Amino acid sequence: MPSHPFDAAIALEPTESRGMSRGRTSPDWANMVGPFGGITAAVLLRAVAVHPDRAGDPVALTVNYTAPVLDGTFDVHPRALRTNRTNQHWAVDLSQQGEVKTNATAVFGLRRDTWSDTEPSMPAAPAPEDIAPTGLPDAVVWAANYDMRYVDGGVPRPGDGPASSSTTTLWTRDRSGRALDFPALAAISDIFYPRVFLRRGAMSPAGTISLTTYFHVDDDELASAGNDFVLCRAHANRFSRGYFDQSAEIWSRSGNLLASTHQLVYYKA
Known part of the structure; x- marks a missing residue:
């Protein structure tokens, strides 16, 4: 049994x-x-x-959350749809009792040495050591696995009121010192609380429907980030008729753009 809680949570065993x-x-x-x-x-x-x-290596992952996953066992079925010389397309289902709860598509690719550039700049932020650890409310159990340090856009407190911007910036890392790999980066892509909480200054029912993550580094580049903090920034573009979108970036401390993400969120307000 894996000793780290993250590895235990993503452990898979073959079935018949x-x-x-x-x-x-x-x-x-x-x-x-x-x-x-x-x-x-x-x-x-x-x-x-x-x-x-x-x-x-992973290039893109889109996850559609079709129904709540219940506590207990689940089955995962990955299927290669097409493979060519540079990339490979997959479909993956997670099911319980014969019902699909989550489905995904993934693209894996063989990266080549080419001309490269990063157009956005890493957001300016104080070093994580200069920011007090914060995080999410204790009721959000999974958040205890991360050391979170908000630069701006922290979780609204009673009396804060609505914010004029949906942007949140925070440093984060695994609290137990586990180094980044692609599954861990995929998890961090969803680390942001719903943007509607910040704009309205209060919590309300909300949940991700679809999450897409684009991985911009290969395995060696990702390994160089080690178990250090990464800088995460997210914002929404529009809130309308019960849905909003979110765009986010995840940067290594050294300034490499590790991943960018986009998601669609359902909300009641």
Whole structure:
């Protein structure tokens, strides 16, 4: 059994059904309803990463949260849809009792040495050592796995009132010192609380429907980030008729853009 709570939560075992593996939800990664969406994304990415037919590193992952995942076991079924010389397309389902709870598509690719550039600049922020540890309310169980230090846009407190901007910036890292890998980066892509909380100054029912993460580094570049803090920034573009979108970036302390993410969130307000 893996000793780290993250590795235990994404552990998968083969089943009698060809190509299918089985996992189990972890109480360490519980959310308000079901498990943290980031840990579910990490499970689906790992299911492809450990598949014997997988080629290359993750390039993109889109996860659609179709129904709440219940506590207990679940089955994961990755299927390679097409492979060519540079990239590979996958579909992945997570199901319980024969019902699909989450589905995903993933692209893995073989990266080549080419001309490269990063257009956005890393947000300016104080060093994480100069910011007091903060985080999310204790009721959000999964958040205890991270050391979070908000630069701006922290969780609204009673009396704060609505904010004029939906932007949140924070430093974060695994609290137990686990180094970053692609499943861990996929999980951090969903680390932001709903933007509607910040804009309205209060919590209300909300949940991610679809999350896409683009991975901008290969395995070696990601490994260089080690277990250090990463800087995360997120903002929404529009809130309308019960849905809002969120765009985010995740940067290494050294200034490498590790991933960018986009998601669609349902809310009541």
